Amino acid sequence: MEILVLAFFAIGYLVLAGADIGVGMVLPYLGRTPGERREVLAAIAPFFLGNEVWLVAAGGMLAGLFPRLEGELLAGNPGVVVALLLSWVLRDAGLWLRSRLAARAWQTWWDGVIVAGSWGLALSWGSLLSGVIGIAGPPALVPAAVLAALFAAHGLAFAALRLRGTLRHRAAVLSGHSGGTGEGRTFALTAIALAVVGVLTGTRLPLEAGSSGSWLTPVILALLPVLVAAQAWVWWTFRHRVTGPSYL
Amino acid sequence: MDTVDLARLQFALTAGAHFSFVALTLGLATLVAVIQTRATIGRSAVHLRMVRFWGQLYVINYAMGIVTGLVMEFQLGLAWRGLTDFAGNAFGSALALETVVAFFVESTFLGLWIFGWDRLNRWAHLALIWVVVLTAYASAYWVLVANGFMQNPVGYRREGGVLHVADVAAMLTNPAATVAFGHVLSASFLLAAFVMAGVSAYHLARRTAEREFFRKSLRLGLGVSLPATFLTATFGGIGFGLLQPGKAAAFNADPARIAQVQAEMTALHGPGDYVPPQGWVSAGGITMLAVFGLLFYLSIAGVLLMLFRRAVYGFRLWHWTLVGTIPLPFIAMMGGWIFREMGRQPWAVYGLLTTAEAMSPMTEGQARFSLIAFTAVFAVLVVINYWLLARTARRGPGEVSLGGAPRPTVPERPDPALTF
Numbered sequence: 001m002e003i004l005v006l007a008f009f010a011i012g013y014l015v016l017a018g019a020d021i022g023v024g025m026v027l028p029y030l031g032r033t034p035g036e037r038r039e040v041l042a043a044i045a046p047f048f049l050g051n052e053v054w055l056v057a058a059g060g061m062l063a064g065l066f067p068r069l070e071g072e073l074l075a076g077n078p079g080v081v082v083a084l085l086l087s088w089v090l091r092d093a094g095l096w097l098r099s100r101l102a103a104r105a106w107q108t109w110w111d112g113v114i115v116a117g118s119w120g121l122a123l124s125w126g127s128l129l130s131g132v133i134g135i136a137g138p139p140a141l142v143p144a145a146v147l148a149a150l151f152a153a154h155g156l157a158f159a160a161l162r163l164r165g166t167l168r169h170r171a172a173v174l175s176g177h178s179g180g181t182g183e184g185r186t187f188a189l190t191a192i193a194l195a196v197v198g199v200l201t202g203t204r205l206p207l208e209a210g211s212s213g214s215w216l217t218p219v220i221l222a223l224l225p226v227l228v229a230a231q232a233w234v235w236w237t238f239r240h241r242v243t244g245p246s247y248l
Numbered sequence: 249m250d251t252v253d254l255a256r257l258q259f260a261l262t263a264g265a266h267f268s269f270v271a272l273t274l275g276l277a278t279l280v281a282v283i284q285t286r287a288t289i290g291r292s293a294v295h296l297r298m299v300r301f302w303g304q305l306y307v308i309n310y311a312m313g314i315v316t317g318l319v320m321e322f323q324l325g326l327a328w329r330g331l332t333d334f335a336g337n338a339f340g341s342a343l344a345l346e347t348v349v350a351f352f353v354e355s356t357f358l359g360l361w362i363f364g365w366d367r368l369n370r371w372a373h374l375a376l377i378w379v380v381v382l383t384a385y386a387s388a389y390w391v392l393v394a395n396g397f398m399q400n401p402v403g404y405r406r407e408g409g410v411l412h413v414a415d416v417a418a419m420l421t422n423p424a425a426t427v428a429f430g431h432v433l434s435a436s437f438l439l440a441a442f443v444m445a446g447v448s449a450y451h452l453a454r455r456t457a458e459r460e461f462f463r464k465s466l467r468l469g470l471g472v473s474l475p476a477t478f479l480t481a482t483f484g485g486i487g488f489g490l491l492q493p494g495k496a497a498a499f500n501a502d503p504a505r506i507a508q509v510q511a512e513m514t515a516l517h518g519p520g521d522y523v524p525p526q527g528w529v530s531a532g533g534i535t536m537l538a539v540f541g542l543l544f545y546l547s548i549a550g551v552l553l554m555l556f557r558r559a560v561y562g563f564r565l566w567h568w569t570l571v572g573t574i575p576l577p578f579i580a581m582m583g584g585w586i587f588r589e590m591g592r593q594p595w596a597v598y599g600l601l602t603t604a605e606a607m608s609p610m611t612e613g614q615a616r617f618s619l620i621a622f623t624a625v626f627a628v629l630v631v632i633n634y635w636l637l638a639r640t641a642r643r644g645p646g647e648v649s650l651g652g653a654p655r656p657t658v659p660e661r662p663d664p665a666l667t668f
Contacts, residue, residue, distance in 0.1 A: 046363035050356040052318075057347045059321050064344025067336020074325030075608035081326050082618050086625055089315040093629050096311035099649070100636055210337040211412040216344060223348050230356045237364050247362055247649060 001217050002065040002209040003202070008224070009061055011198040013054035015154075015191045020044035020051055022155015024091060024118025025148070027111060030159055030170050034107050035245075038099060041114075042246040043162035046238040048095060050231055052088075057227075065217070067210045077131050084124035091117025095248055122148040129197070132204050147197065154190035161187055164241050252604050254615035255327040258622060260589070262323060265626050266316035267585060268578055269633075273313045274384055274433060275440025276306040279468065281377045288374045294461055301645040302444065302465070305637055307362060312633045314355070319622060321347075327618070329608035334601050338404045338411040339397040342419070346390030354383035365651040388436075389429050396425025398597050399588070400490070411600070427487045428588075434479035435584070438543065439577035441476055445469030445550065446574035447641045452560065453567035458644055463560050466570075470550040477544045484540075484584075492598060494522060495591030498529040520602075521594065528590040535583030539576050546573055 023030070023044050031037030062070040074081050094113035101107070126144025130136070135143060159171035160183040175182035249257070280303050287295035321343070325332050332340065360368070361376040368376070397404075403418030404411045413419060448466035451458055494513070497505035506523055513522035546569070553559045553566055592598055596606035610618075640648070 046359055049359035049362075052314075053347075053352045053355045056318065056321060056355075057352050060344040060347025062325065063321075063332065063336060063340040064342075065340075067332045067340045070325040070336060070340075071329035071332045071608070074322060075327070075329040075610070078326060078608075078610060078614050078618065081322060082621060085319050085322055086621060088318055089625060089629070092311065092315050092318075093632075096308070097632065097636070100308070100640075210340070212337050212341040212344075215413070215416060216341050219345070220348055227348060227352055227356075230353055234356060234360055237360060237367060 001221075002061075002213040003207050005217060005220055006058060006061045006065060006207070007199070007202055009054050009058035010202070011195050013051070013058055014194040014198045016047070016054060017051035018151050018154045018191075018194045019158035019187075020048045020155070021091075021118050021121050022151045022153065022157075023159050024095075024114050024155070025122060025152045026155050026159070026171075027115050027118070030156075030163075030167055031111075034104060034111070036167060037107075037111050038245045038248075039242060040159065040163065040167060041095065041098070041248050042242045042244065043159050045095075045246040045248040046234060050234050052092070061220075065209055065213050066207065068208060069206060072206065073128075073132075077128055080124055080127045080131060083120060084128065087117045087120025087124055089117075091121060099245070099248055119148065122151040125151075129201055132201055134204075150190065150193055150197070154187070154194060157183065157187035157190045162242055164243075168241075251610055251612045251615045252607050254612070254619050255607055255610065256603065258327065258615075258619040259323060261623055262316055262319050262626065263589075264582060264585065265630055266313065266320050267581065269309055269313035269316060270388070271432075271436045271439050271578075271581055272309050272443060273306065274388060274436035275438070276302065276309065276443070277377070277381045277384055278437060279440055279444060279472065280306050281374075281381045283468070284374055284377055288370050294464065297645050298461060298465060300648045300651040301461075304640055304648045304650040305447075307358075307650055308633060308637055308640060310358065312629065315629065316626065317351075319626075327608050327610060327615070328596070328606050331596050331601065331606035333410065334606070335397070335401075335404075335411045335597050338401070338413050338419070339394045339597075341413060341416075342390050342393040342397065346387055346394075350383045350387035350390055354380050354387060357383070362650065385433060388432060389425070392429045392432065393420060393422065393425045396422045396428060398595075399428075399492070399592055400424035401597055401600055406600075411597075423486075423490055427483055427490060431480060431483035431487055434476050434483060435577070435581060437472055438476035438480050438547075439581065441469045441471075441473035442543065442546075442570075442573055442577050443469070445473065446570045446572075449567040449570035450642070451644060453564050453571070456644055458646075459561065461645060463557075466560060467554050470547065470554050473543075473547040474551050477540075477547050480540070481544075492592065494524050495529060495587075498524045498526040498591060499533045499587070501526060501530060516599075524591050524593040528586055532583045532586030532588075532590060536580050536587060539580035539583065543573070543576055543580065546570075 023040065027037055027040055031040040059070075062073070090113050094110040094117060098107055098110035098114065123144050126147035127140065129147055130140035130143045133143065153174055156171050156174050160168055160175060163171055172183055175186040280299060283295055283302065284299045286292060287299050324343075357376045357379045361373065361380060364373065364376075397419060400422060401411070402422045402424075403413060403415035405414040406412075419425075445466055446469075448462040448469060451462040452466065456462070491499070493505070494509045497509050506526075510522050514520065550566075550570070553563065559566065594602050594604070596603045
């Protein structure tokens with residue numbers, strides 16, 4: 001049961017936050033002017049805060065349910081984990097700060113930080129994946145690059161569902177500009193692919209649960225409907241396509 | 249510095265940065281929720297503008313709380329594997345519950361509050377901020393359950409060389425956690441109250457256009473500061489009764505009791521240095537108490553002066569004093585944390601695991617790289633964010649972007665009609 005709880009949050013993170021990380025990666029392709037980039041960011045703005053909490057929760061599950069694995073995974077890959085955290089921090093800072101000043105140089109700088117942070121996150125996840133499946137040296141770049149490409153594709157698919165006009169057209173490059181159903185199908189495919197990567201990686205982890213699960217797991221399971229309902233409220237509120245810039 | 253010192257310094261810097269943002273988050277969120285309640289019930293335009301202005305400062309500050317908090321969460325497994333291996337089955341559950349009971353809901357609902365400003369029913373929007381406030385409290389509580397366990401481990405059993413939870417209720421009602429929670433929460437109210445009073449005083453001193461707006465804000469800030477000082481002192485006083493013997497001895501610089509602690513600990517745990525660094529402990533404690541004393545008098549004086557409208561609008565010396573007071577509660581809080589955490593040394597989990605044993609097997613190079621990288625990034629981000637907070641505070645309610653386009657206070661002159 002502990003494994004299912006951890007998997008729920010980890011896969012939720014990959015699928016949901018994977019989309020906003022991917023949009024950050026392809027930001028220079030989708031948005032060619034500062035104004036366009038702000039509209040592209042509006043596609044992920046209402047979601048990214050609620051998306052990254054899935055990883056925070058997955059980290060919490062590691063701490064509470066799999067304390068040994070927590071140490072093994074984090075302390076066992078110090079370089080990758082530091083790179084991952086720094087990318088995450090910089091990307092978040094970029095998203096929050098970007099539109100707080102109207103100056104062009106400021107916005108261009110933070111757009112750059114968002115793109116670099118998003119790539120850094122995707123590649124760090126890829127490297128961690130290589131580490132977990134036991135590939136070292138130069139061949140480790142292959143899984144890292146594949147996973148990064150998958151994040152980027154997922155981001156494009158998500159952007160195609162959220163944006164309008166030229167921006168939507170650019171984002172729909174993967175679904176062959178076939179309109180509504182094609183866009184949905186591409187997103188479903190990239191989402192499933194990310195979930196599969198998550199499950200396959202999980203099978204290679206030493207998932208040995210600690211001793212708190214007996215009382216902690218039921219508590220968390222009881223809370224899950226509340227958490228999902230809170231998230232569903234966000235998805236429902238922002239289910240329509242972006243109509244203009246948002247706070248970010 | 250050896251590896252342990254590097255990792256400790258990194259933890260201290262990230263925790264200190266994190267908490268300085270978290271404290272303002274806890275207090276300011278509460279004040280924003282109170283104002284929004286007033287705005288929603290009375291449909292009051294000035295209170296609605298107050299929600300947007302103070303809410304904007306809250307959101308800028310919250311973002312920094314998140315990014316520093318992310319590093320806090322993962323740093324435990326990264327640099328302190330000895331701690332998570334040994335005690336993760338015990339206090340890790342508090343951290344797990346923090347993420348799902350508190351932070352997950354807090355962040356999800358805050359996103360709705362920020363981005364759903366004009367899309368949601370105003371009562372639903374009000375309910376959101378209150379859920380955000382309550383889950384922020386819950387977050388502080390769970391983190392302090394984890395911290396309280398390290399200060400005063402209770403409700404555990406030791407089996408196979410590691411700790412397990414034996415009594416959940418004992419862990420959740422650990423006085424080292426509950427008293428600290430009361431202390432931290434009321435101190436956060438005190439801090440946010442002085443920030444609100446200081447920013448308002450700036451605008452009143454500068455005679456900006458927003459006189460009523462900042463008169464109300466000043467009075468709210470000062471009005472909250474006084475009960476907050478009493479609560480902070482009450483919980484702090486109870487906390488002083490719960491100090492570990494080593495911390496109390498180091499703070500009082502009492503050679504006889506220090507020698508006694510050293511002898512008792514040596515008898516229990518073998519040879520070693522069991523006295524916390526006295527300089528840090530007493531400097532932290534004294535800073536906290538001295539600055540608190542000053543804040544207490546400023547709060548009393550402020551509550552008296554704010555009763556006189558002429559003082560509120562015209563007493564500039566007092567205004568500038570309040571502006572200069574803004575950093576003080578932050579300094580007092582840092583002093584308090586240094587006192588609490590330095591005073592626990594050499595233990596990571598008091599009496600059970602030393603800080604040196606809690607380290608991950610890192611090389612010095614790894615520890616140094618991690619310290620330099622995080623410190624550099626956070627130093628830049630902290631400076632940028634405080635600059636942005638100050639700038640946003642200075643520019644006043646007219647230039648706030650939270651909650652849609654800024655609505656001017658005075659009706660704008662109608663645009664001249666285009667003629668062709």
